[in-house]
Amino acid sequence: MPALPFALVAIVCYLAAGLWQSLSLARRVAERPSWVRSAGLTALVCHGVILALVVVGPRGLHLGLTQSAALVGWLVVALLLAASLFKPVLNAGVCIFPLAAITIVGAIGMPSNMTESGVSPGLYFHILSSIAAFSFFAIASVQAVLLGFQHHALKRRHTGGIVQVLPPLTRMEQLLFELIWCGMLLLTAAILSGFVFLDNLFAQHLAHKTVLSLLAWLIFAGLLAGHHYLGWRGLKAVRWTLTGVTVLVMAFFGTKFVLEYVFHYNA
Numbered sequence: 214m215p216a217l218p219f220a221l222v223a224i225v226c227y228l229a230a231g232l233w234q235s236l237s238l239a240r241r242v243a244e245r246p247s248w249v250r251s252a253g254l255t256a257l258v259c260h261g262v263i264l265a266l267v268v269v270g271p272r273g274l275h276l277g278l279t280q281s282a283a284l285v286g287w288l289v290v291a292l293l294l295a296a297s298l299f300k301p302v303l304n305a306g307v308c309i310f311p312l313a314a315i316t317i318v319g320a321i322g323m324p325s326n327m328t329e330s331g332v333s334p335g336l337y338f339h340i341l342s343s344i345a346a347f348s349f350f351a352i353a354s355v356q357a358v359l360l361g362f363q364h365h366a367l368k369r370r371h372t373g374g375i376v377q378v379l380p381p382l383t384r385m386e387q388l389l390f391e392l393i394w395c396g397m398l399l400l401t402a403a404i405l406s407g408f409v410f411l412d413n414l415f416a417q418h419l420a421h422k423t424v425l426s427l428l429a430w431l432i433f434a435g436l437l438a439g440h441h442y443l444g445w446r447g448l449k450a451v452r453w454t455l456t457g458v459t460v461l462v463m464a465f466f467g468t469k470f471v472l473e474y475v476f477h478y479n480a
Contacts, residue, residue, distance in 0.1 A: 216266045219259040220321050224314045226256035231310030238304060238375050246303055253294050253310060260287045260317060267320050278469040279319035286316035289348040300388055301380045305355035335410030343403040347465055349396035350458050353389060357454040360385045364447050386446050390437070393454065397433050404430060425464035432457035
């Protein structure tokens, strides 16, 4: 089954959903969350078909850089759409929908030959919990950017435009820390399962990923402790969140980039 038709539909729907959400944030069009969810869901289904075609292979799972990015993009959108039914997080789609479209372009246009064969159930759990953790933190990073913009605008007494559309500042901060808590629980599970189910987390091709993942865990743990005991919030929370997510990006995708494109590691 060719992936290109599904890719075109997914990309168009993602871009349409992201554009509409950005225009509604700018108060250029009316808010239509049900329409944005419908477009996002259509794209998500097509995105899932693409993943089945480019990730699942006869010799195992193709989890190279571009396929992993597409898998993360799919899960981030799925979590965003599900969470938006209960929490006001759909505004994060302004960034997440276009980025998901870009991951599809990468998976279709630059597929990787890196293959994970003989994956055990424990290793599946490690992979899925790692991707789920990163997905929550990805949504948290967009939430942090919106929170930072809102905080900056309110300090300068700019209460029009996007600020009128976003939830109150306290609610935005609460959502940010809820996302971080979810991400932390999953990241903890991913790290612990890695120590249990992987032969050596500090082997040469895993050492950088392990060290950076532990560093990110410490950063988010420090943020949560600072928030609970010292009342950290606002721009300090934004900076810590974006720092932690940057380290996770280096752990997840920086390591894969070096392995595939520098050392040409394919197994």
